[in-house]
Amino acid sequence: MASESQPTYYAAVVTVGEGDARIMCMAQQTASGGLNVHYFKIDTSIDDVRYDFIQEPRRTFREELRGTGLAVNILDRPALDGISDIIESDLQLAYGQTAQIVIKQVATPSVASLFI
Numbered sequence: 001m002a003s004e005s006q007p008t009y010y011a012a013v014v015t016v017g018e019g020d021a022r023i024m025c026m027a028q029q030t031a032s033g034g035l036n037v038h039y040f041k042i043d044t045s046i047d048d049v050r051y052d053f054i055q056e057p058r059r060t061f062r063e064e065l066r067g068t069g070l071a072v073n074i075l076d077r078p079a080l081d082g083i084s085d086i087i088e089s090d091l092q093l094a095y096g097q098t099a100q101i102v103i104k105q106v107a108t109p110s111v112a113s114l115f116i
Contacts, residue, residue: 005029008083008105011113014091015100019046021093022114023065025103027083034076037086041069042114046095062094 010025021044027037046066065071073090085102091101106113 009107009109010087010103011106012087012091012101012103013114014046014054014095016046016098017045021046021091021095023098024109024111024114026109027079027087028045029078032076033078034074035079035083035086036075036105037073037090039065039071039073039090042111061090099116102107 004030007026007028011026012023012025014021014023022042024042025037026040027035029035059067061071061073070092071094073086075086079086079087084105087103088101091097095101104113
């Protein structure tokens, strides 16, 4: 079985109206050919979504990212469209189609990369 690849990191800034959210993303191809993308919300001035830990069923990607600041998208297929396109699509799902999204690949994850 092939081993998993090294992760790649992306810094994303989402702007909605006068507010923004800064999100660090880590993407990793799996040994089975899929892709996992982890999202870590670092800072935001956008109103968050209420997240209720006690209720069932499983929360949506939007509720996870905007409610807890952490979300994962697990794809069972390779990123044919490119990882940046997947990240942009996920962030539009979380923040809406009118959100302006800037994504850049970074060598290592850092808070500073989200403010440059």
